[in-house]
Amino acid sequence: MGEPLLLEKAAPITEFNTPELHALIQDMRDTMAALSGAGLAAPQIGVSLRLVIFGGFDSPRYPDAASIPDTVLINPVLTPLDNEKDEAWEGCLSVPGMRGLVPRYTGLRYTGFDAMGIALDRTVQGFHARVVQHECDHLDGILYPMRIQDLRNFGYNEVLFPNLPVEPD
């Protein structure tokens, strides 16, 4: 947080299945695994392109995440199912050591493309919908603290959740 590129609107990807794209995705996978993230957006590793990855892991940080398939999502379009939102605690690898209470749409349809350019179309709920909204916000220069309604619900992990083990973010 504080890096200007994280506040930019990222550019669409125009060519699929290229060595450069596969290398970028591998770099993102390695970074996400090393940091035990729920997902990662390309701008978080300094590449301002509309590409996010999420799911397909068993993270000690996110016990609810097991049901999210391993996903590469390019040029995403998000459409909330209705106006219903709920709040939950989020963290971000670009805002290490902190958590904030963030409202998100509870149900969501998302479309986009995978690394090969094959279309993706899913309708999801709950934690899956939350992760997609968080990651895709990175493509529009939005970090989760900008979505917190009441900044009293923002703080350090070890202060907010003293009984949990220190997490590696």
Ligand code: NI
């Ligand atoms: Ni993030």
